[in-house]
Amino acid sequence: MTAATNSRREFSRIVAQSLAAAFAAPHVPPLLDAAQRKPTPAGAxxxxxxxxPYGPSPKARAALADCSPIANRYPDEAYGQVIAALAQKYNVRSENILLGCGSTEILRAVDDAFLDPSKNVVAAAPTFEAVLDYARVLHSNAVPIPLTVDHRHDLPKMAAACTSKTGVAYVCNPNNPTGTIVTRDELAAFVQAVPPSALIVVDEAYYDFADDPRYSSAVEFIPAHPNVIVARTFSKIYGMAGMRLGYAIGAKEPIARLREQLVQDNGNAAVLQAALVSLADNDHVASCRAQLNGTRQWLCAELTKDSRPFIPAQANFVMLDMGTDVKPVIEQFRARNIIVGRRFAAMPNFLRVTIGTQPETESFLAALREIAPVRSARAAA
Ligand SMILES: Cc1ncc(COP(=O)(O)O)c(C=O)c1O
Structure with missing residues (x-):
């Protein structure tokens, strides 16, 4: 038997196995699919x-209000301008930037480009699920690595789990849902240890809320480690979640591979104009950061006064240990027109609350004190 026959047989075997796996696997829709979510009651x-909660910069609001002159044209000009502005911000070239319909489109493109049924994705458990959801659609295996006892990514264990089969290693920093960070030095050791065949995706959606001096962006690792890409978004500090714009920074080759997966003309002209002026409005970013981090600090101080256990957070949300399954607790908040959560299967007793305006966060705390009075919280702890 010739080598060619052998490799044809091997190829047919792999194809047959992949197809069998594809058809045998139950169809599970992505967890974060907007069509599956409960509607939010009016005024909640x-x-x-x-x-x-503070929304886009006033300059972005003006750009959105005044978008009719550009609505009938394809968005090429603004698309290029946003890429150029981001390239300048990160001191890279345009070829190193990729725009997505939210950073979710970037994460989907990552999976589409770097995963298949023979590849796996290594990620913390729990973490933001998009990369894992789309991996499931592609019939790729997830390799979940539990967080450390202090609810942080266990980077040494994640690196050890990365093999030649690993297509993607996903690090969410700060992590959603725990709000914890990995430090610059921990990340430096991680990028060194992971095989260069795996794409390391560092999701920095909450970058702007982290104020721990040991934290820094993974962008610095890209020149020496071209298998690193960083995902960012306009949904958080820029207050534009409904506008759907995110981006990746990376070396030319992986960015080009991701670009092949995107919908052509995936930018919206009005949103791109709003993003362009947002990038130049440092005052709005600073003001959102100061207000939201100030409210986070206030909330954490109140939780401490109540002796309620919580995970110290570096993002615009905090995880509270309720000492009991949070599913009914979330419903009790909903009955008071306060929408919190969701429940995370790996941390069923923890309630995630987003930092709102100061009055919104005060209303959360007042409801919390009604739903779980302090004494019972102490007993649960
Ligand atoms: C860690 C993380 N990454 C990415 C996203 C997706 O954000 P978007 O698609 O709005 O940019 C989210 C949304 O909450 C997130 O928490």
Missing amino acids: VRLNFNEN
Whole structure:
């Protein structure tokens, strides 16, 4: 038998196995699919999606209000301008930037480009699920690595789990839902240890809320480690979650591979104009950061006064240990028109609350004190 026959047989075997796996696997829709979510009641205090309650910069609002002159044209000009502005911000070239319909489209493109049924994705458990959801659609295996006892990514264990079969290693920093960070030095050791055949995706959706001096962006690792890409979004600090714009920074080759997966003309002209002026409005970013981090600090101080256990957070949300399954607790908040959560299967007793405006966060705390009075919280702890 010739080598060619052998390799044809091997190829047919792999194809047959992949097809069998594809058809045998139950269809599970992506967890974060908007069509599957419960509608939010009108007038509710929305503390469930880690949105920025202060919204876009006033300059972005003006750009959105005044978008009719550009609505009939394809968005090429603004698309290029946003890429150029981001390239300048990160001191890279345009070829190193990729725009997505939210950073979710970036994460989907990552999976589409780097995973298949023979590849796996290594990620913390729990973490933001999009990369894992789309991996499931592609019939790729997930390799979940539990968080450390202090609810942080266990990077040494994640690195050890990365093999030649690993297509993607996903690090969410700060992590959603725990709000914890990995330090610059921990990340430096991780990028060194992971095989260069795996794409390391560092999701920095909450970058702007982290104020721990040991934290820094993974962008610095890209020149020496071209298998690193960083995902960012306009949904959080820029207050534009409904506008759907995110981006990746990376070396030319992986960015080009991801670009092949995107919908052509995936930018919206009005949103791109709003993003362009937002990038130049440092005052709005600073003001959102100061207000939201100030409210986070206030909330954490109140939780401490109540002796309620919580995970110290570096993002615009906090995880509280309720000492009991949070499913009914979330419903009790909903009955008071305050939307919190969701429940995370790996941390069923923890309630995630987004930092809202100061009055919104005060209303959350007042409801919490009614739903779980302090004494019972102490007993549960
Ligand atoms: C860690 C993380 N990454 C990415 C996203 C997706 O954000 P978007 O698609 O709005 O940019 C979210 C949304 O909450 C998130 O928490």
